[in-house]
Amino acid sequence: MLKPQTHIIKLIEELNKIPGIGKKTAQRISFFLLKQEKDSVMSLARAIIDAREKTIYCSSCNNITDTDPCEICLDKSRSKKICVIEEPFNIYSIERTLLYSGYYHVLHGNLSPISGIGPDELKISNLKSRIVENNIEEIILATSPTTEGNATAHYISELLKPLNIKVSRLALGLPIGADIDFVDSVTIAKAIEGRVQV
Amino acid sequence: MLKPQTHIIKLIEELNKIPGIGKKTAQRISFFLLKQEKDSVMSLARAIIDAREKTIYCSSCNNITDTDPCEICLDKSRSKKICVIEEPFNIYSIERTLLYSGYYHVLHGNLSPISGIGPDELKISNLKSRIVENNIEEIILATSPTTEGNATAHYISELLKPLNIKVSRLALGLPIGADIDFVDSVTIAKAIEGRVQV
Secondary structure, eight states: OOOOOHHHHHHHHHHHTSTTOOHHHHHHHHHHHHTSOHHHHHHHHHHHHHHHHHOEEOTTTOOEESSSSOHHHHOTTSOSEEEEESSTTHHHHHHTTTOOOSEEEEOSSOOBGGGTBOGGGSSOTTHHHHHHHTTOOEEEEOOOSSHHHHHHHHHHHHHHGGGTOEEEEOOOSOOTTOOGGGSOHHHHHHHHHTOOOO | OOOOOHHHHHHHHHHHTSTTOOHHHHHHHHHHHHHSOHHHHHHHHHHHHHHHHHOEEOTTTOOEESSSSOHHHHOTTSOSEEEEESSTTHHHHHHTTTOOOSEEEEOSSOOBGGGTBOGGGSSOTTHHHHHHHTTOOEEEEOOOSSHHHHHHHHHHHHHHGGGTOEEEEOOOSOOTTOOGGGSOHHHHHHHHHTOOOO
């Protein structure tokens, strides 16, 4: 049985190491790249190298950035709020709403005793000092409404109690456009609990 | 609204250009790569560059290869058959069966008048001369059992008629392990037509 030739098989193997890219997808991507203009393939390779070499974490909010502090932390016109999130990309989901103009704090995960992730594994340590030094007025806990996300939010709200600062959590309820028949009962229960008078 | 920072967003955009990789997947892959060891990320970038720069097509069978002619065409111990296939990777699917030890001929597609792909767009031109020069005894048409694949197989069988050579086509029938209730009726019809006496 013939083993596939070296360069193409090497590329397939490398792509196959990425979670979510199986062998068939790796093959498909490899053949796609073979058929592309050299320039556009080089541009992909360059982007991979640059992203890995030049991306750093903001020493203040732990966001990914090309400069430290990041663009958001440098912007002194933002409102005196900090939104606590799990991952750097959550920032762009929240910015897209145009409803929030404060700062962020990226935890890089959630508490998860079962995976051995305790408070020391998350980027929480400088949150208190950021609040005090920047006269922050509100903390919005925007971790996911999952067991881990809730535990993380609870942990941080307890941690911040001595500061006597307003701490809020994103509302739970029906997603916009949802068909009630397709929404799980826990979500419906939360929507009933949190019902708003009209 | 804040625009994501340059290097990471550039990588997401580059990955997003690959068919089948949506924006979310591109984000996920980018973050995965950021968290990997530098060496393994460089190795992926290197593999992309090498595959694009060093992979060529065999001038005899049109297989992708690092050398011309390719390893298979150079192997004079192979049986005097040519299996006609659509894409280079079909070779490895057929080799895995351990049932075929002949040569290959990669068409790089199928006839498809609707997409403007006629015989001139496929790599058919040297098939006849390969058959004559190498005393080939049988041609196995292994294009897909689709409208295009069947049309291509029919076209090639007509093309080769003057050579008076044995031309065969892969059998159609139930795939191994299939539950008949889940097999489409055209496949069942073909399996009945092609039934084999036991």
